[in-house]
Structures are given as C-alpha cells and as structure tokens.
Amino acid sequence: MMVNESKPFRELCRENGIAVTHQRQVLYETMKTMHGHPSPEEVYAKVKKKVPAISLATVYKNIHLFVESGVFREVSMHHGSVRVEMNREPHHHMVCSKCRKIADIGEKELGLVAKRDRLPGGFLVERYAVDVIGVCASCQKA
Amino acid sequence: MMVNESKPFRELCRENGIAVTHQRQVLYETMKTMHGHPSPEEVYAKVKKKVPAISLATVYKNIHLFVESGVFREVSMHHGSVRVEMNREPHHHMVCSKCRKIADIGEKELGLVAKRDRLPGGFLVERYAVDVIGVCASCQKA
DNA sequence: TATCAAACAATAACTTTTATCGTTTACACT
C-alpha cells in the first residue's frame, strides 16, 4: 500500500478545526487539479465522477469553508445580485471581506498608475476596475 | 406649463434606438437620484412608489438596456455564480464586457503599482483585485 | 468500542434572473 500522501490536507483541516472526511478530501484534491475560475456547479460535476453520491449542498458548504479558511480564494467578491454604479466620478471600490459592503474611493485617492490600452492576447482595454479587498472600520471593531 | 425638462433623456433614447416610455423615464430619473450600489430589487422598490404597477421584469430589462447603452455601469462584472480562483500565482483578471469570460494576467505583466495597507476611513487592506474590463480577442473579431 | 458533535445526502425553500405570452403603447407614416 502507498504511503498516505494526504498529510498536508489533514494538517490543513486540523489548523482550521474541521474534520477530515472523504468527501472533503476528494473535493479538495479535485479542485486542486482544476484551472481557471470554476463555479460550484462545475466543481460538483467533476467531483461527482469520483464520489457519485455527493450532494451539491456539500460542495457549496465546503467551498465556503475553504474560502473562509483561505485554502481557496474567490474571484472578485460575489454580491448575490447585480449592482448598479451611481457614482459618476472615476473611482474604485473598497470591499469588506467580512460584511461584503462596498465603499467608493476616488481614483486619485487610491493612486494607482500604469494603464495600458492593450494587453497580452490582444485584449482591448476599456477601463480598470480595482476592488481593494480588506476589512472595513466597523468590522475591525467587532 | 413648465418647459419639458426631459430632453436629455429623449436624446439618450434616440441615440440608442429605444422608445421613450413612461416607465423607462421614471426609472431613469429615479436611478439618477440614488447613491451607492443599488440592486435591481432596491431600484424596483423605489420606482414602485412612483409607478406602483411597474413590473420587476421591466426594471431588470431596463437596467440591462441602460448598462448596455452605457447610461449606467454595473459594479464589478457579475458572473451569475460564485467563482473559485485556481491560479496560485499573484495575478489579476481581464474580463470581456461582451462574453464575460475571465482570463488571468500576471501581476508583473499588468504592472500596477502603489499598494497601501491602510485607506481613508480606516479600511484595512488585504489585497488588490484588479479587473481590467475590455474586449477579448475573439469578441473583437465578431 | 461507545459517545456525541460534525458532516452527510436528500430535498424543500428561497433568492435572483430570465423567458413567455397576451395586452398596451410609442412612433413612423400616412
């Protein structure tokens, strides 16, 4: 029998105080092999091949866990619904990773630089949208 | 009788080849008075006070129209579902405003600068997430 | 090995968004 190659995952679970379950481990290993920016559905589809009985809810719960633990990261903060921008001034956003509130910050105030209008792969730039992820003042207190 | 103050909106509609309807106009005027980053539900709630019979579907359809026409802009591109990041390297994203596909671009390749770890309002910075909005190569052809 | 909390599957419920469809309205053209 092979030496157990799953030690890093067991440690990861211990660090975060969560149990090492079969589903969790397969989920983790599967996700590690994926590329790009998969949705929960896509992860579910792939994991189902190895654990056909797995539930979509389990996938969601564990993706949440992984993201909260910092094992994986989510592509730009998800706000549940579309949001419309009402601020006409050039600005960017500060998004709180705890409460997900969005606050504006003026482009100059943020002080980024270096805009190109063409990027590798022939991508034609319209604009830069910067989300500064962090913790807002009120969440820092709590 | 007052002079019709709605000329700019009529022009806006003409430019985009859409009809000037009562609902559309109230929606536009209402949204112009809003602040922050409202969701379609929030817009609906506010517009309903002026046009109680308006349908939520109308709100959605017109928000889409406005966004497509560039009258309003949406806060960071909405991808319908949560997306998990699989690229471990420090990088940012190029998001196509036509097909909404996300492609990675290395932090160094993009060449932004000027990171602060504290922003106005006491916001504690964890990281910068840059979405470069634009048109991908394949959408440029089409 | 027995205990108990945590995790699981199944599925209902909820939220957000889109599609359908019959009716009404705006606009171009008399």
Place this chain on the structure above:
DNA sequence: AGTGTAAACGATAAAAGTTATTGTTTGATA
C-alpha cells in the same frame, strides 16, 4: 389626427443559484 406595426409592458411561470432543514451516517475523542 388616424392607423399599422414593432417595441415595451405587466403578470407570471420557469430557470438558475444558493441556503436551510431534517433525518442518517461518520469521524474524533474518551
């Protein structure tokens, strides 16, 4: 101003995404 037609509307069903509930199974610890 009157009329035809396509666009827009309201109502609502359906789809998509996510979360909550519940009874059962499993993992961690004694």
